[in-house]
Amino acid sequence: MLKTKQYILLGSVGILMAALYSLDIKGLIKPKENEGMQNTATAGDKPAAVVSAESVSSLSKQMINASLAADIEKLEAQLKDASGDNAITLQKEIAKKWDDVNQPAAAAFAYEAIAQEEQTYPNWLTAGDRFTEGYQNFRDTTATAGLLNKAINAYNKALELNPKSLDAQTGLGVAYVSGTQEPMKGISLLLGVVKEDPKNIKANMNLGMFSMKSGQFQKALDRFKTVISVSPTPEAWFYLGTSYENLGMKSEAVLAYQKSKELAADPSLSDFVDRKIKELSN
Template identity: 45%
Template sequence: MLNSIRSKQLIIVSAIAVLIAFLFTRDIKGLVKPKEETSKVPAGGQMSSSAAAPEPINLDEVSTSAKNTMNASLAAEITSLENKYKGAAEDEKTATAKLLAQKWDDVEQTIPSALYLEIVANKEQTLNNWLITGERFLKAFDNTRDSLMQPALLQKANTAFSNAVKIDSTSNDAKTGLGITIVNGMGMPMQGIAMLMDVVKKDPKNLKANMSLGTFAIKSGQFDKAIIRFKDIIAIKPTPDAYFYLGTAYENLGKNTEAIEAYVNSKKLAANATLSKFIDDKVVELKSKN
């Protein structure tokens, strides 16, 4: 029995790791992470109350690190904007912060982009500003493999979405984002699930909330529920990640024929060479078990 459980866990870990690595159309890939990335989070997803508070993120350090990965001309352009920001009068800083947030996003550096969006949101506290900030921090949380940075990014996303909910408690986008951060570790998972369920009840076609619930079902081993959720999602909008997660759920239940069909559909929609190779190998493996 124990070996069977471990085997299922390995299937989940490997399948999701591949999905995270190769699918480029995912919205909430960070909700389910490879085992080694979640080992520091207590069972059930809640961060330990006894754990030390996350280390503050130093914008200058993050900026320097990011600029070391890009060409000199881009780095110089960003440095010039940063110097302009630092030397600007208080009433001019917000405009430059917006430019920096966009520039960092253009070069796919989500952490400094999110930090500048946070500066903007603190100055201009609108629902949209906090939503954009929360989404960018969640994206940064998803993308980083720095286990020390992840808690701080998740906490900032949680704060941003909490501020959005304070402004508009009826906003599905705000509640969905907040629910995702809670499920990822910023509180009791069922609190986040309840929030996401409330969103789906009011907006059955909300893809982000449905995907969050589906991936949490996989993470918690509720594969039957995951199958229902992902089939509903596919009926709304077929995507490579939805089909891949569906295949993962079927595989874990030993429904290899259904898993093959879902994986192949994921391959067709993704059109990604590396993922295609993985799925081709997976199909051969599953066929050998039939």
């Protein structure tokens, strides 16, 4: 059976491309006029649709092997009659099962239930991180607002227990920018994180992406260079190439795109990069 990291690797290119297209950046599709960072709010602009562990679990089971889905259903059935430590043990088993098949939205509800019973900072942070992966990648976009609001709640709970947590501040900042009517509150949180930890990968990565969204490609460039100095991932190199491209720095863009292709070693990304390089070379 494939483990979580393997699933993530297989899906990383698809997620990368989806994220890039959602940014409406010039290097990919034509941006909307006068679109700024203040206009990134979406999910939080209207009441969140009802999202439940049951509905998310049901859809997530459709995306995995039938045998694995049956195993999870057995655990869920046992959970209905469980209480106390036995219930927590079952939630932990369910969370691990969902993690093993890379279904973070479903896993998030199990981690949330664990955190509600075992009120610790690590538990709430894990719940927040899974809800974040959920609202960013879940198949049913009508659940996005509900998952995002749960991420915000989990990170706030984590910060109540550990007010100085940079991880929780980063997760909360990303959530505010991604889908609420307070995007600048999120940017402030992320800037606070990089002030405390200038090399923070997650905060710099997200600040770079939000800078691209608002057309501030020089700022994005600087953020991605910082990320690459610590963790030279194919995603960071690709975003760096996109920033260079939008600044008209074609040769630098080509080199960055090529680096992302080499590191990813994925046919889907390779084909896309080859087309980009051909465009930039004409």
